[in-house]
Amino acid sequence: MPSSANLLTIFIGMFAVTYLPRVLPLTILSRMKLPKFVIDVLEYIPIAILGALLVPTLLLVDGRIDISLDNYLLLAAVLTGIISVFTKKIFVIVLSGIAIMALLVNLF
Amino acid sequence: MEHLNRKHRFLIGMKDALPIVLGYLPIGLTLGVAAGKVGFLFRDMFAMSAIVFAGSAQFIGVDMLGQGIAAATIITTTFFVNFRHFMMSSAYAPYLHGKKLWALALVSFGITDESFAVGITKAKAGEETFGIAYLLGLEFTAWFAWLSATSLGVLVGGLIPNYQQFGLDFALAGMFIGLIAIMAKTKVHLAVCLASGALSLALYMIGMTNFNVIIAAIVVSVAAVGVGYAVQR
Numbered sequence: 001m002p003s004s005a006n007l008l009t010i011f012i013g014m015f016a017v018t019y020l021p022r023v024l025p026l027t028i029l030s031r032m033k034l035p036k037f038v039i040d041v042l043e044y045i046p047i048a049i050l051g052a053l054l055v056p057t058l059l060l061v062d063g064r065i066d067i068s069l070d071n072y073l074l075l076a077a078v079l080t081g082i083i084s085v086f087t088k089k090i091f092v093i094v095l096s097g098i099a100i101m102a103l104l105v106n107l108f
Numbered sequence: 109m110e111h112l113n114r115k116h117r118f119l120i121g122m123k124d125a126l127p128i129v130l131g132y133l134p135i136g137l138t139l140g141v142a143a144g145k146v147g148f149l150f151r152d153m154f155a156m157s158a159i160v161f162a163g164s165a166q167f168i169g170v171d172m173l174g175q176g177i178a179a180a181t182i183i184t185t186t187f188f189v190n191f192r193h194f195m196m197s198s199a200y201a202p203y204l205h206g207k208k209l210w211a212l213a214l215v216s217f218g219i220t221d222e223s224f225a226v227g228i229t230k231a232k233a234g235e236e237t238f239g240i241a242y243l244l245g246l247e248f249t250a251w252f253a254w255l256s257a258t259s260l261g262v263l264v265g266g267l268i269p270n271y272q273q274f275g276l277d278f279a280l281a282g283m284f285i286g287l288i289a290i291m292a293k294t295k296v297h298l299a300v301c302l303a304s305g306a307l308s309l310a311l312y313m314i315g316m317t318n319f320n321v322i323i324a325a326i327v328v329s330v331a332a333v334g335v336g337y338a339v340q341r
Contacts, residue, residue: 049325
């Protein structure tokens with residue numbers, strides 16, 4: 001394990017490569033007039049990103065797809081999804097989901 | 109309706125960060141414990157979380173440091189693991205048109221999966237609340253929670269209670285589901301979300317663990333727009 005000083009140098013390197021992709025698009029593109037096609041695609045990108053992040057998280061357990069009742073995360077997600085049809089309040093959805101998850105973990 | 113001033117918007121940002129804070133607690137503690145095991149000190153974890161602020165890259169980084177892997181490799185890996193954030197940064201652009209450069213530079217630092225999910229939903233809702241002040245409140249809170257949880261993890265080591273029993277594992281997934289529900293204004297949006305999820309999963313399974321999100325999101329979004337144009341003819 002490197003010294004704290006050496007670690008700091010590494011962290012700064014990690015910061016640089018992390019920060020550039022975060023800052024460049026926003027600063028550059030927000031100053032441009034974007035073509036209609038780009039704006040139309042960007043309309044869908046956010047929800048596409050959320051789906052792309054969420055689905056693997058829910059379905060993958062230790063690198064394998066697990067669509068069974070043993071996958072509590074998935075089960076809680078399905079139930080929470082149903083709840084989200086009826087309310088769009090984030091707090092209600094998140095807390096309900098956490099409660100469902102706690103029930104599943106503790107009861108089964 | 110009263111026009112919200114910057115302080116109000118900042119505070120609303122902080123409030124909207126609460127689900128993220130909840131989600132970061134178990135994950136951050138876990139990372140801190142793992143880091144402590146390979147030799148991180150409190151100040152090392154604090155520095156890493158404060159400076160890098162990227163969960164998945166930090167997990168991988170801690171693991172690699174524990175294995176004695178070279179710095180150049182760690183930094184390169186970090187680049188690829190976090191690269192998807194360029195897409196999120198791009199998605200913010202239309203909503204932050206004309207803002208001052210230093211403000212954009214500041215809010216860009218805090219672009220993570222979670223803060224982006226909350227932030228972009230707010231932007232798309234078309235409420236006046238969204239803006240630099242809102243994002244600063246949101247991201248600062250998330251950053252502070254992350255930095256605290258991870259640093260605390262190093263301190264308490266193996267003394268962490270079994271937090272799974274509290275269901276906190278589900279916090280972030282629950283938040284994502286709620287945000288998707290808010291953003292899914294049309295059936296097309298929902299279809300895009302599911303298709304992107306499926307494609308992302310498939311790409312991950314064939315080994316594209318860093319680019320699955322980017323490729324899935326872009327491919328499906330472009331396809332949806334293309335189909336939309338074709339249908340309009």
